[in-house]
Amino acid sequence: MTYHPRMKSDATRWVDVERGLVSREAFVSDEVYQLEIERIFNRSWIYLGHDTEIPNIGDYVVRNLGNAPVIVVRDAPDSTKVLLNSCRHRGAKLCRADAGNTKNFVCPFHGWAYEIDGALRTTGFDHHLRDDTDFSTMGLVPAPHVENFYGLIFASWDEDALPLRDYLGDIGWYLESFFNRTPGGMEVLAPPHRWRTKANWKIGSLNFIGDSQHSPTTHIGPSTLDAARSIRDGFRKHGQDSFHVVTDEGHGCTLTYLAPGMPEKNYDTHSDALKPLYQESLSEDQVSMLHHLRVCVGTVFPNMSFIESQVGAGEKALIIRLWQPVSGTEMEVLSWVFAEKEADQVYKDRVLRNGFHNFGAAGVFEQDDMALWESATAASNNPIAQQYPYSFQTALPYADTPDENHKWPGRAHRPADTEIAQFWFMQCWDALMRANDGKSDE
Amino acid sequence: MSESVERSPVNIDDYVMIQRFLYAEVALLDRRAYQAWFALMTHDIRYRVTTVSARPAQDKTSRFAIIDEDAQTLKMRIDQISDPNLTHAENPPTLTQRLVSNVEAYYGERNGVFEAASSILLYASRPGSPETGLYAGERQDILIRDSSGVRIAERTVNLAQTILRDSTLSLLL
Numbered sequence A: 001m002t003y004h005p006r007m008k009s010d011a012t013r014w015v016d017v018e019r020g021l022v023s024r025e026a027f028v029s030d031e032v033y034q035l036e037i038e039r040i041f042n043r044s045w046i047y048l049g050h051d052t053e054i055p056n057i058g059d060y061v062v063r064n065l066g067n068a069p070v071i072v073v074r075d076a077p078d079s080t081k082v083l084l085n086s087c088r089h090r091g092a093k094l095c096r097a098d099a100g101n102t103k104n105f106v107c108p109f110h111g112w113a114y115e116i117d118g119a120l121r122t123t124g125f126d127h128h129l130r131d132d133t134d135f136s137t138m139g140l141v142p143a144p145h146v147e148n149f150y151g152l153i154f155a156s157w158d159e160d161a162l163p164l165r166d167y168l169g170d171i172g173w174y175l176e177s178f179f180n181r182t183p184g185g186m187e188v189l190a191p192p193h194r195w196r197t198k199a200n201w202k203i204g205s206l207n208f209i210g211d212s213q214h215s216p217t218t219h220i221g222p223s224t225l226d227a228a229r230s231i232r233d234g235f236r237k238h239g240q241d242s243f244h245v246v247t248d249e250g251h252g253c254t255l256t257y258l259a260p261g262m263p264e265k266n267y268d269t270h271s272d273a274l275k276p277l278y279q280e281s282l283s284e285d286q287v288s289m290l291h292h293l294r295v296c297v298g299t300v301f302p303n304m305s306f307i308e309s310q311v312g313a314g315e316k317a318l319i320i321r322l323w324q325p326v327s328g329t330e331m332e333v334l335s336w337v338f339a340e341k342e343a344d345q346v347y348k349d350r351v352l353r354n355g356f357h358n359f360g361a362a363g364v365f366e367q368d369d370m371a372l373w374e375s376a377t378a379a380s381n382n383p384i385a386q387q388y389p390y391s392f393q394t395a396l397p398y399a400d401t402p403d404e405n406h407k408w409p410g411r412a413h414r415p416a417d418t419e420i421a422q423f424w425f426m427q428c429w430d431a432l433m434r435a436n437d438g439k440s441d442e
Numbered sequence B: 001m002s003e004s005v006e007r008s009p010v011n012i013d014d015y016v017m018i019q020r021f022l023y024a025e026v027a028l029l030d031r032r033a034y035q036a037w038f039a040l041m042t043h044d045i046r047y048r049v050t051t052v053s054a055r056p057a058q059d060k061t062s063r064f065a066i067i068d069e070d071a072q073t074l075k076m077r078i079d080q081i082s083d084p085n086l087t088h089a090e091n092p093p094t095l096t097q098r099l100v101s102n103v104e105a106y107y108g109e110r111n112g113v114f115e116a117a118s119s120i121l122l123y124a125s126r127p128g129s130p131e132t133g134l135y136a137g138e139r140q141d142i143l144i145r146d147s148s149g150v151r152i153a154e155r156t157v158n159l160a161q162t163i164l165r166d167s168t169l170s171l172l173l
């Protein structure tokens, strides 16, 4: 694939590492979005869904890999295929629902029939084809790489993609702590909430990798109304144990712990019945990482985020987010709530309700986030505003001082309310956006 | 509300009473009199808004909640959007017009309990934007009438949407 970038933005870096600035164009431009699809989304590992959404053979969900519609299908007990949801004949979608179960994919347009692993069985008019027609080249287009990380299904269009575990690297240790903390693993509790928001997708990724600074102002509502005042106290008084962590490939997370004097019991909501299972499945360090953790938010580059947060009186809820770009100025958000498979139904129901009360299609946190993300995108989408870059300057004093004593994977930075993780994400994004194709012979 | 049980439609007086209640109730939401609206809920209110994922027509539809509140969490939601200092989504407030129609009402399991179904269309105009949101849904209510008047004991709003087109929902229906 040869790129011919002729965009004015390609003449300069989007990210000014020295001054802690990022061009606004990166957050509104449709040209940047097109380039992101080619250089980031069609080359990275992208989260598509969870094993427990497609437990039985023939179960499928329809998602996007980059901006290409794909079917994520369980084709054998321990196998998942990711297939372009577009018929090899004339392009019709094989699946026009969001999810279902099927024995095969029969195209509703002219009747080509495929096996659930994507192989073409018959066109229905095989007798009109030449004898040397090679059906083996006419199956549904598969993603060349599909891998599973403790139930999390990722895929990549890039033939040369690193193995998933290498791509995740150090963030894998943190992901494992949340998604593999019991022998049974986690379970999706309901279909994803989905909504469209007129904001650039990167605002979501940045928010979750570590935008601690937005919490007291954006979320003044829930933090004031929370009777236990745990949210407000939590925002203002991060424990000394709190930190940002960044890893290779642009991943990262922010862990905030109790400040001294805060009521521990408010935060320790994991079911007592489950805790021994954590000991069983995780290392001592991972259990200690989870212990008294108030909130963990993180982003797997480019557009999967996760949060386990306890706010108000309810149970901690573990959530995965997908920030699916639609254009430079719009995204679709998908949001799933998880609990341990071994948990009882009452606990699962409470986790689910509490999870989407705060963070969901009508979440009391979400509604204020979205209003402000939309305003940032709208106000930046003009040439005057684009002369003035976004500021990430609170990253700068901390860039060269990672915590030397950090005993867990990744590079840690303290305190936990700087823009260091967000700026790291943008630097990794910038490097990929500017990297030469490598396959280009221009 | 199960369809299999024989239910008897309310008489015309009760029908008018329920219709009036639903109109007055929705007017409170359009006027952003959220606390007065909340006072119409029973202490054990269950308030739900659901959507659905697109499934093949031959599958049975299964709805899932995007809002599922009891009195305490509903109150927090109300307190947030009714205080100008505590909300960004509703400050400046969304201009709304809710239309309620297709009212059907039946006698419930005991005296003073009614099952009411209605359709709602919520037109929502975000301030400073030419764009408007539309939310349509079927509502199923359990209403209770006692000496203090009519209260909502249970409301389920089944939205006719799989993807919320206009960002997250900060309003009530």
Ligand code: FES
Pocket (backbone or CB within 6 Å): A087, A088, A089, A090, A091, A092, A107, A108, A109, A110, A111, A112
């Ligand atoms: S487009 Fe699928 S059979 Fe023709």
Ligand SMILES: [Fe+2]
Pocket (backbone or CB within 6 Å): A207, A214, A215, A218, A219, A365, A369
């Ligand atoms: Fe937020």
